[in-house]
Amino acid sequence: MKIGIVCYPTFGGSGVVATELGLALSKHGHEVHFITYKQPVRLELVSHDVHFHEVNVSEYPLFHYQPYELALSSKLVDMVKVHGIELLHVHYAIPHAYAAYMARKMLQEEGIYVPIVTTLHGTDITLVGSHPNYKTAVEFSINKSDAVTSVSESLKKDTLRLFDIENEINVIPNFIDMEKHEYSFTDCQRDMMASEDEMILTHISNFRPVKRILDIIHVFNGVQKQFPAKLMMVGEGPEKEQAELLCEELGIEEKVIFFGNSGEIDKILCFSDLFLLPSETESFGLAALEAMASGVPVISSNTGGIPEVNIQGVSGYMSEVGDIDDMVSNAIYILSDPERLQEFKQNAKNEAKKFAIDKIVPQYEAIYEQTFTKCMTH
8 A cells, every 4th residue: 555644753752653653564565655844753764665755845925934734735635646645644633634634625626535544642632632723623633534543542532522523533552663672782881871880760752841851850869869870861852951950959960961862762771770751641651662662660650641551560650740759769669679670671571562563553554444445435
């Protein structure tokens, strides 16, 4: 099948999932076309089965804000006609499903019908979608899609609660390529981050307020009072500066390393002992899953889709949002016994295997087949 994938080409979870899905689909014999404003960060391979088409947004003095949806719709129409794309899989309702619907209407004028599969990732529902300025458009885009998926049961419930949805929502969780988390790094490389007696705690995100970045610093501060430890902070975002200031206030700036956006996440996770994710909300918790795939137990909040990934007392522990004392206590419990830590690490890896890419991609393929067949017979 010739599949067009529309996503944000960023470090965020939705862009990563869309890119990894497209690459996996190409290995299954599908022809995949990524259509977005920049090459996705994890799209290293462009081959005869994987293509990238850039959406150019021209600068017009007439527009105060450049109309990306318009440029995207036009690009989708052109790419469907040029490459014979048979189905569009769009990640995010706004603006992608909205733009795809407009493209489909234009194509219908020429006798071409392209089915739309929309995947909801969270921000399009919980933040953008619930805003009164966008709610009508989000609801419209979801209902006009030929098939809809969400990355967790929690997100499905939120969507049905916030909108009047006529379409069935299929839950297909995010996934992980376990082979990419089988490492050959040597223990001596760990010395670059911490000394032998130090525990390594890690956080990876876009440092937005919803990630509760300052909670991470406070949790680490509690842990480092009990054990020699280092904190690896990976990512960029608006909360980074405040976090750096808090480290200075607490006198732990020497123990916290801010990497920025790193291309060596695999290496950092490989040597980590705990992953911290105290978010206000997470539609799924892909960062937690990536940590678990590397054998890193997770200390998290119990919000959104996280309980579907991080299993209490098995792959880590969950606490109420903002309960720093409980998170510190749980972290210390795991780290205080080497045998217990190893057991949690193995459990984390075993739980991650439930989300292995080879178990999830066929679920998307089944949706594509059902949707394509249904649309072509109507």
